[in-house]
Amino acid sequence: MRQGNNISKDVLLKLTPCMHRVIIPLYIPEETEYYKDSFDVFSMCLESLHKTSYTTLKISVVSNGCSAGINSKLLELQQQGLIDELIIEREAIGKINSLLKVLRTVEEPFITITDGDVLFLNGWEDKVFEVFEAFPKAGMVSPVPVFRTHFRLTSNIWVRYLFNKRLYFREVKNQNALTKFANSIGWSRLDEKWKETILTLQGKQDVTAVVGCSHFVGTYKRDIFKYLPKVNSNYKLGGNSEFLYTDKPVIDAGGYRLATYDNYAYHMGNTIESWMLETYNALDIIEHKMPLKNNNDFLLKDNLIMKLARFLFEKLLYFKPFKRYLLKKKGLTTKQIENFIS
Template sequence: MRKGVNPVKGGKPVVKEPCDHRVLIPLFIPHEEDYFKDAYRIFILCLESILKTANSKVKVSIISNKCCDAVNQRLLKLYKDKQIDELIIEREGIGKINSLLKALRTVEERLITITDADVLFLQNWEKEVVKVFEEFPKAGAVCPVPVFRKQFDLTYNIWRNYFFSNKLRFSKVKDLPALEKFATSIGWTHLPEEFGDTIATLESTSGHKAVVGCSHFVATYKREVFKELPINNSPYLIDGDSELLYLDLPVIKKGGYRLSTYSNNAFHLGNVHESWMEKEFEQLIEKDNKFIDYTYLSNISTSTFSYYLDNVIFKKIFKKKSILKWVLKRKGLNNSQLFNYLDRKY
């Protein structure tokens, strides 16, 4: 039985608080022991660092992927306290990518940041990421963390376009301690010397530098990138080819460059809480953010032919050792560095 008239009937438009940057965080904390002992504490550092430092009024979506009841209760409180704008709770473990798709397929904001729950965002992360989008109109994804040896990871469109240009070359690493922190965060005991001496960079017409390559543990994307998402969901909980198919390939299928900021603007924390993390967080200064309309950022697009030219024909030619050696030397590597780069598989 229906009684009365639904008050929203009559063609009333959707009205939302203005926002042009959405942050998506998939969260998997099935219990709070062993590997996950510090997971929620680290997640809170991640969330609060976003809210504290963002330039614009970002909206945050949390997708709870089979989190335990205790964690879900805390997430509900965050939602009630308006710390987060959207909360999706999945009883079954559907995997990182599929949990993201719950929110990603309906996102309307111009910029979409997808981050793991163990990232500490630093003071000017959004400003620096947006600067890369402004300086490089073809940028489709930008990571706020420059990471070693990503220069040939789905970046062949960049290498083809700047093959003879001095704008693309190897530069000195700007923040070596941050690079070393990343290495230890993924379980390495130290950063090998040959990983920290140089990094591939792209220079804009105004002289602004970005790093070639983009990690997917945290990155900001232009919304049109996700028009290239696969129709079906991922069969994997994590790893496999899920991040490649759903986060990486859509960027280059749309003709976008995969770049990172030259300066370090976030830390990957890992699963163990350490005192330095709190010290870094305490140094953050809360910003009085406001709505920023990011629709001025250039749209990206490409043709099937251009995609094939970059990622099949050019890639095949470029990876020939003799050609790669010539290019790397021309782009600034000395003989010792050249040996280290050529000796590795890409």
């Protein structure tokens, strides 16, 4: 029988103030072959977050069917204070469903979703929030610009800035980082035509952002996730899952998908290389964390007129003469246009 009073009853929550949460879904079923370096890669990812973040962020890790040995290591990391929330699923429920475990209840206004093989660099958080401040309609900002994202879920940007010189192709800020990204996804090299120029958008206080982004790492406004599908994903990985759950909600909310102009993180892949260790060891540790400044730009809206304009624009993109016109209007030469069209 129950005896005495529960001292927690009717006590109001007093949580540590936090404006930014990072969510890392993790799948390491074994520590051999493909996954032999995976936990070391993840550890570098986690430590780099702690070293380089300048705000008091909280980190959630979802173990998606990881081995018992990996789960034991994760528990140790949580006890060390490196993980704020640890969710362990014995069965592999898939990357997106792992994210949903946190996303459906998260309270922080900004949420970074990252794969466990991302090495964060000094300045990443500062530059990401700089883009959010410069572009009030930004819904997702990645610290890693990647090539050829200018037509990928960016029609709302094109429609808004079609006749505005703020939208223009500029030289790539960090060609070496683009090459490293290509290497991380299995490309042996990156041709000059892929890293010569990139579509950018100029915002407040002359902040430059890259148009479009990849979804392996990105920071979102929480309001975006009001547009999540009501049901869980059917895929462990891939399919249309990341489009439906992390890409499309940004557009449905009327948000822009952007990236920082310079590179502030690296995609490591599943193998540690010497340059990664050198970069990691050279990181400056931010000792004094600051609270993230609150503002009223969190909520995003879309409207019927913009939805119709986006629909028509996307249909017109199927016509190569129209696409050539757009690329020329935004600064590409005839030779560059052929490279972008082919």
